[in-house]
Amino acid sequence: MFARKFLSDISQASLLQCIVFLTVMSIFFTFNSPVFITQVNIVNILTASAVIGLMGVGATFVIACGSIDLSTAATMALSSVVCAWTAQNLHLSGLAPICIATVAGGLCGLVTGLLINLTRAPSFIITLGMLSINRALAFILTGGIPIYGLEERITSIADATLCGLSFPAAVMLAGMLVGYLLLSRTKFGAHTLLLGDNPGASEAMGLRVARLRLGIFSLAGCFSGLAGFIFMARTNSGDPSAGMNYELVAITAVVLGGANLFGGRATIPGTLAGVLCLGVLQNGLNLMAISTFYQTLFVGLVLVLASFLRRLGPHQ
């Protein structure tokens, strides 16, 4: 049943397009760079995609329920700052910094969800506000200066390996697995998708919509917080300006993976494929020494092309 559901997810037309696109890009870059298809480079792609991947898992839930979260990157930055500050001042190690970053992100998400429920305003507006608030809090906490010089036992986590994967890549894949199980195998996930498909019907059918929305935004916040920890460990700093515009990249990845931006349809395998598409594209262009200006252009073109192809898909 598990395998059948997974196969059903990845056989969706839009996701298949994404996988085909990923394959075509990989073949293209393999012919243009001798190091592209090496184990080291593949691990590099996964490692570099970890932050966007984790934010993408949260964004998948938010988009699936018919909302949008523009504050994920700001939440990620605030979480990394809070984590760096507490780790440095309280000399934390082990799982504690990871928990602190995740809880900080979760709290930000909880506040966002509460505000959306209380004001009944569109999530776009509230999360736009939260983007500014969270980013400002990160700057206020640090006085605008990144927190450097974290203890080695924290930063060394980023260099650790698990089953041949870097720690960030392993955390991203574990996060994807948790997200996949939650979205496709639990009531919470089913209700998230149903809410996005028909909010009015969800209320009429007795779903506790406000509580559900709170859970979704808190979960997305937790994933952003976890991404904040990975960012902090990789850069050895709690940087208030971390991940500017990452929220848009995460949303791009989710949409590339076949999610309906208006809710009701989204899959974690799709998001993974979308994240890898962007990761492979960026990595391949880097290896071909193409300027970052052009890289941004290509990301935009990929999104436009994917949208165009989707309109030609059979489900349209």
Added chain:
Amino acid sequence: MSELKLQSVKKSFGVTTVLQGVTTSFSSGTVTAIVGDNGAGKSTLCKTIAGVYHPDSGKISLDDLSLTHLSPHETREAGIEMIYQDLALAKQHDVVSNLYFGREKTRWPGWLDRKTMSAQSRVVLEQMGIKLPSLRTPIGLLSGGQQQAVAIARALLFSPTVLIMDEPTAALAAREIEHILDLIKKLKERGLIVILISHRLNDVFAVSDRIIALRSGSIVADNLVQETSMQDVVAQIMIA
């Protein structure tokens, strides 16, 4: 034998009073049609029974259970199902997801039990004589009649005591209407309290035992079908 009672139910939205102290009751094994012009308060009355709206005053009860302040979730648990005019279906989801909308079955450790849900869906649809291309078909790809049938099957899946149907035959083809009316007759035989809102008096007279006419939020007529005629009902609805 169950009885659904409404006592002096009032409901306003802002300055507009939609229900002006409605008092009536509904018994098992009967189909009661609620008719009225647009804005008469038919849908509001039914949504108030279903827990979507809470009355400003008055009481609603099913036997000894008070429904007055229950949420839609709690009224469903109490055995009251409503089929909404827009059907309240999730169009991108498949038939099984819609049948179990909000009441999904789970197994340890909290995973959705799709196998059981699919098997039970198949049984219910078969019992009701509903034929669908596949249980995995997204609802949006089904015909209007098939979507209506899924909405009815969903309402019946958990053996309700009361079934409220808001315009079940609107926007259906003639053959599909016939099928839905047959289904309503079967539900009556099963002993359900069926409340039917419809603008189509032909359908109302075909399946109902009793007709309540609403005008400006008040009951202006309450007749057994054999004691009234279509002309009388139209007059009751239209003439103040």
